[in-house]
Amino acid sequence: MPEVGVAGDDAVRTTPLLERHRALGARLIDFAGWLMPVQYAGILEEHRAVREAAGLFDLSHMGELFVEGPEAGTALAFALVTDPRTLAVGRAHYSMICAPDGGILDDLIVYRLADDRYLVVANAANAQVVSDLLVERMAGFRAIVDDRSLATALVAIQGPRSLEIATPQTGIDLSALRYYGIAEGQVAGIDALVARTGYTGEDGFEVFVDMERAVELWDALMTAGEALRLAPIGLGARDTLRLEAGMPLYGNELDAATTPYEAGLGRVVKLAKPGDFVGRAALERVEANGPTRRLVGLVVRGRGIARHGYPVFADERQTGVVTSGAPSPTLGVPIAMAYVAPADAEPGTMLAVGIRDARVAAEVVPLPFYRRAG
Amino acid sequence: MVPTDLRYTKDHEWVRVDGDQATIGITEYATTQLGDIVFVELPDTGRALSQSAVFGVVESVKAVSDLFAPISGAVTEANGALAGEPELVNAEPYGAGWMLRVTVADAAELDELLDPAAYDALIAEG
Numbered sequence: 215m216p217e218v219g220v221a222g223d224d225a226v227r228t229t230p231l232l233e234r235h236r237a238l239g240a241r242l243i244d245f246a247g248w249l250m251p252v253q254y255a256g257i258l259e260e261h262r263a264v265r266e267a268a269g270l271f272d273l274s275h276m277g278e279l280f281v282e283g284p285e286a287g288t289a290l291a292f293a294l295v296t297d298p299r300t301l302a303v304g305r306a307h308y309s310m311i312c313a314p315d316g317g318i319l320d321d322l323i324v325y326r327l328a329d330d331r332y333l334v335v336a337n338a339a340n341a342q343v344v345s346d347l348l349v350e351r352m353a354g355f356r357a358i359v360d361d362r363s364l365a366t367a368l369v370a371i372q373g374p375r376s377l378e379i380a381t382p383q384t385g386i387d388l389s390a391l392r393y394y395g396i397a398e399g400q401v402a403g404i405d406a407l408v409a410r411t412g413y414t415g416e417d418g419f420e421v422f423v424d425m426e427r428a429v430e431l432w433d434a435l436m437t438a439g440e441a442l443r444l445a446p447i448g449l450g451a452r453d454t455l456r457l458e459a460g461m462p463l464y465g466n467e468l469d470a471a472t473t474p475y476e477a478g479l480g481r482v483v484k485l486a487k488p489g490d491f492v493g494r495a496a497l498e499r500v501e502a503n504g505p506t507r508r509l510v511g512l513v514v515r516g517r518g519i520a521r522h523g524y525p526v527f528a529d530e531r532q533t534g535v536v537t538s539g540a541p542s543p544t545l546g547v548p549i550a551m552a553y554v555a556p557a558d559a560e561p562g563t564m565l566a567v568g569i570r571d572a573r574v575a576a577e578v579v580p581l582p583f584y585r586r587a588g
Numbered sequence: 589m590v591p592t593d594l595r596y597t598k599d600h601e602w603v604r605v606d607g608d609q610a611t612i613g614i615t616e617y618a619t620t621q622l623g624d625i626v627f628v629e630l631p632d633t634g635r636a637l638s639q640s641a642v643f644g645v646v647e648s649v650k651a652v653s654d655l656f657a658p659i660s661g662a663v664t665e666a667n668g669a670l671a672g673e674p675e676l677v678n679a680e681p682y683g684a685g686w687m688l689r690v691t692v693a694d695a696a697e698l699d700e701l702l703d704p705a706a707y708d709a710l711i712a713e714g
Contacts (some may be wrong), residue, residue, distance in 0.1 A: 241623075257649040258624045450623070450650050517671075519627055519647055540649055541626045570629075570645070 229274035230367060230428040238446050245449055246339035248275040253448040260451035261543040264414055268373030269447035270435055273420070274428060277341025278366040279334040279348060283357035286330050288489075293351035294324065295474065295497070297487040301326040306394045306411060308482060309334075310474055311344055316496035317470040318477070320344050321462065323411055325396045333396075333407070333422075335368075337464045351492060367428030371435060371444070372418030372455075374586075379439040380419055384408065388419065402434030413452065415459025415584055454540050457549065460511060460582030466522060466537045467509055467551055473497065476505040476553065478581070507534060508559040511581040512550040514539075514567060516574035520550035525568040526576070528558045536567060542583060549583050550576070589708060590615065591682055595698060596707035599656045602682065605698060612658060613686040614646065614677065617711045622648040625677045630666040630687055637661055637690060639697050644687070646677065659697045661690035 227248045235242065240251035251272065254260060263269050281290055287299035296309040306325040310318050320340035325333040336344040345361040352359060371380055381388050386399035386408055396409040407422040423431050436444065453463070462468050467477055474483050474497070483497055514520050520539035525532050539550030550567070558565060561580045566573040594602040600618035604611045619625065627647040637643050637657035644655040667686050670676060677685035692698070702710065 252650075253623055256624050258626075454649060518629075519652075521652060543649075 227275070227364075229272055230425050231272045231274065231369075231432050234429065234432055235272065235446070240446070240448060243449070246275060246337070248338055250275060251446070251448040253450045254446045257448070257450040257454060258543050260445055260447045261454050263443065263445035264373045264416055264447055264451065264455055265544055266374070267443035267445070268371055268375040268379055268418070268439055269414075269445050269451070270432070270439065271370040271372065271447050271452060272428075272432070273368040273370050274366070274425070275338035276368050277336035277338065277344060277361070277363040278368070278422060279336060279341075279345055280327075280360040280362055281332045281334060281348065281352070281357055282330060282360065283355070284330055285355040286332055286357040287326075289352040289355035289357040290324065290332060290334070290348075291487060291489060292355070292491050293348055294322070295483040295491065295493060296324065297484045298324045298326060298332055300487075303328055304395055304397060306396055306409060310468075310479070310482060311347060312474070312493035312497065313470060314492055314496065316473040316493045316500055318464075318468045318472055318474060319347065319470060321464055321468055323409075325407075325409060327396065327398070327407070336363075340464060365425055367423050367425045367431070368420060369423070369428065369431055369435065370412055370418060370420045371439070372412045372414040372447075373416045373444075375439075375442045375444070376416070376418040379435065379442050379444055383434060383438055391419075393417075402431055404431050406431070413459075413461055414455040415461070415582065416455075416586055453538075454543055457538050457540055457551070458542055458544055458582065458584035460551070460584075462509070462551075463538060473500045473505065475500045476507050476509065478509045505556065507553045508556050509537070509581075510552055510554055510559050511579045511583055512536070512539075512552050512565065512567065512576040513545075513579050513583075514548035514550065514574055514576045515564075516572075516576075518567070518569035518572065518574040519548045520552070520567040520569065520574075520576060526552045526554055527566045527568060527573060528555070528563075533558045533565065544584050551581070554578075590617075590704050590711075592704045594682070595658070595701035595703065596710075597656060597658045597701060598710060601656060601658045603658045603698070603701060605692065608692050609664070610659060610661065610690050610692050611686050612688045612690065613681055614655070615707070615711075616681045619678045619681050619685075622646065622651070622653060624649050625674045628670040628674045628677065628687065630670070631663050633663050633665060635663045636693075637663065637688075639700075655687070658701055659690070660693040662693070663688055663690050665689040
């Protein structure tokens with residue numbers, strides 16, 4: 215039985231797959247108010263499974279906000295930095311919701327499901343904030359927000375064998391579904407939205423179903439993938455996978471004190487779109503003046519692992535701070551993302567990371583660290 | 589049941605005493621809690637440890653954890669193999685994954701450590 219906790223603000227929410235995670239030996243943690251699996255067999259093994267075969271993720275903590283109405287696209291274009299009206303039906307794009315001062319309040323995927331119907335997927339930690347902001351910013355538009363976060367489960371299958379595993383489970387022509395495309399249909403006999411999106415740097419699919427059907431979907435995919443080495447993947451490996459892929463994590467690379475331009479995501483902001491949008495004036499100024507810091511990739515060249523919050527030095531001067539860091543399972547070296555002064559952001563620049571008492575050499579490298587073949 | 593010839597700390601280090609020499613490592617319970625160990629930082633030979641003070645760090649993929657000295661003493665050897673093969677700590681926490689050898693400074697400190705039954709009870713609580 216799904217036991218979605220809504221008893222009080224302190225109640226930890228659980229996904230309908232909790233018992234499956236327990237049976238698989240998962241270690242569970244409180245993540246953004248949800249009891250989620252951080253690892254099953256081990257982060258390194260899970261990471262490799264996704265790079266080499268496929269992995270299954272429970273992402274039911276994510277927020278699913280359906281926006282509907284004749285002015286749904288126009289309202290979203292006012293609320294977000296992108297212009298969802300430019301999406302064809304069945305297509306998606308990466309977007310952000312910013313404060314009036316240009317600070318990032320969340321990063322999002324916006325899917326166009328029909329002429330007047332969109333799905334906005336928000337991070338778990340920000341789902342309520344985004345839901346409230348969309349309602350507030352859409353006042354006056356002929357559009358409504360249907361927050362189905364607690365009624366919707368999200369299961370992702372990611373990795374080179376995803377297509378092979380998922381295809382027999384659905385009538386949707388998955389091989390014809392393009393990257394950042396979404397289709398409605400059935401998976402394992404369950405009504406679903408299937409998107410070719412993900413957060414791992416691999417090919418794969420994200421499957422949205424009603425919470426009540428999540429266990430059925432999970433079991434069907436786990437069974438279908440057994441012979442092809444499909445492994446359950448926790449949030450630990452999800453983090454190392456996205457880091458190698460150079461994808462930002464809200465709360466690490468992105469926050470309300472950071473603009474899209476600093477994060478190297480200026481291309482996401484559509485200043486040329488018609489009409490005003492929240493944050494436009496501030497973002498136009500940042501775009502014109504250039505950001506005062508830049509997000510870079512670092513490879514640690516000495517002994518030690520750069521971690522979130524560690525200082526970054528150029529000679530004796532602190533030039534910035536590490537936002538995410540981990541040993542890269544694929545590359546075999548410690549990697550990190552960090553904000554540094556624009557003058558120190560060129561690939562090839564040698565910097566140093568303060569790791570406890572030591573300053574350890576680190577080289578600025580282009581992002582992403584990892585790009586899949588083909 | 590944990591090995592019966594060792595003494596333990598509540599921070600999940602173990603000590604094996606042989607005359608005035610002691611070997612120090614972390615317990616199997618600690619390694620399963622940490623997950624894949626990818627980096628171990630240990631003090632140089634000659635460094636004086638004081639009981640309960642931080643003597644190094646062990647890092648898993650996700651987290652950095654301090655190592656606490658179970659007893660006071662001078663480091664006579666650090667396990668150099670862990671620099672290249674930190675996974676030895678996961679594989680053999682009581683064997684090849686040992687961390688330090690020290691000269692025991694004060695044998696009375698050993699009495700403050702947990703015996704195997706007490707440590708078993710500690711980890712049974714979670």
